Amino acid sequence: xxxxxxxxxxxxxxxxxxxxxxxxxxxxxxxxxxxxxxxxxxxxxxxxxxxxxxxxxxxxxxxxxxxxxxxxxxxxxxxxxxxxxxxxxxxxxxxxxxxxxxxxxxxxxxxxxxxxxxxxxxxxxxxxxxxxxxxxxxxxxxxxxxxxxx
Amino acid sequence: xxxxxxxxxxxxxxxxxxxxxxxxxxxxxxxxxxxxxxxxxxxxxxxxxxxxxxxxxxxxxxxxxxxxxxxxxxxxxxxxxxxxxxxxxxxxxxxxxxxxxxxxxxxxxxxxxxxxxxxxxxxxxxxxxxxxxxxxxxxxxxxxxxxxxxxxxxxxxxxxxxx
Numbered sequence: 001x002x003x004x005x006x007x008x009x010x011x012x013x014x015x016x017x018x019x020x021x022x023x024x025x026x027x028x029x030x031x032x033x034x035x036x037x038x039x040x041x042x043x044x045x046x047x048x049x050x051x052x053x054x055x056x057x058x059x060x061x062x063x064x065x066x067x068x069x070x071x072x073x074x075x076x077x078x079x080x081x082x083x084x085x086x087x088x089x090x091x092x093x094x095x096x097x098x099x100x101x102x103x104x105x106x107x108x109x110x111x112x113x114x115x116x117x118x119x120x121x122x123x124x125x126x127x128x129x130x131x132x133x134x135x136x137x138x139x140x141x142x143x144x145x146x147x148x149x150x
Numbered sequence: 151x152x153x154x155x156x157x158x159x160x161x162x163x164x165x166x167x168x169x170x171x172x173x174x175x176x177x178x179x180x181x182x183x184x185x186x187x188x189x190x191x192x193x194x195x196x197x198x199x200x201x202x203x204x205x206x207x208x209x210x211x212x213x214x215x216x217x218x219x220x221x222x223x224x225x226x227x228x229x230x231x232x233x234x235x236x237x238x239x240x241x242x243x244x245x246x247x248x249x250x251x252x253x254x255x256x257x258x259x260x261x262x263x264x265x266x267x268x269x270x271x272x273x274x275x276x277x278x279x280x281x282x283x284x285x286x287x288x289x290x291x292x293x294x295x296x297x298x299x300x301x302x303x304x305x306x307x308x309x310x311x312x313x
Binding site for chain 2: 032
């Protein structure tokens with residue numbers, strides 16, 4: 001991957017994330033990796049029931065799996081440039097189910113220089129194979145003036 | 151709040167129904183009250199499993215020799231390892247495990263990376279709770295520390311509580 005440079009970055013530049021195929025197995029693996037064994041992610045019978053006004057119809061992927069994929073995209077982009085992933089805020093918009101393929105992406109929104117460092121704000125989103133946005137949010141990356149990771 | 155004894159001796163209970171009755175409902179949750187937490191020793195195996203689950207391949211997390219030559223001077227965990235730490239550092243009766251808890255959004259700030267071998271501690275509380283469109287929300291406030299007392303990361307989240 002070509003390393004990015006703070007001065008050359010501009011609003012509208014994009015970051016491409018990896019495609020991720022969601023399956024019952026990937027969700028189960030995420031249970032084991034996160035220790036989040038909520039029946040939302042494991043139990044189809046439980047998921048036949050209603051959640052308030054919502055019925056998911058079957059197990060759903062952990063929302064934090066989206067978060068982990070966005071974070072992976074950001075660190076893979078930032079680390080080669082000596083930049084540091086400092087913040088990520090996300091909200092979930094649609095459930096993700098086995099059989100879906102999701103992909104995170106980012107768009108540079110703004111750059112900011114503060115008294116002691118340099119920052120890049122990135123709009124992030126995860127879309128499914130139908131082009132629906134399933135998660136969205138904002139990230140902040142630090143580009144230390146010395147380009148040294150800390 | 152004082153930390154409970156380490157859970158190292160007891161295997162992680164994966165049946166979240168088992169202790170469901172011990173957990174606080176939305177009605178019982180007091181904003182501001184510290185949650186009971188457990189110290190957790192983060193292992194390279196746990197980091198590698200997390201990396202596999204989200205497809206992380208960066209050598210900083212997985213290749214000791216490469217990591218040693220890198221900017222952190224050794225292996226680190228990916229920033230989002232707090233996804234695991236949240237459950238690893240809370241006991242079976244914690245309300246994050248209530249079946250039907252729906253994550254409504256999160257924001258996390260990262261200070262320094264967690265490393266394999268770190269003993270991680272958590273300070274956590276509900277900061278707020280509210281009702282919106284007939285749904286019961288709790289706002290979470292979490293800070294993870296390493297064994298030196300350094301902040302690893304801090305986060306705020308919202309969950310919709312089961313009725």
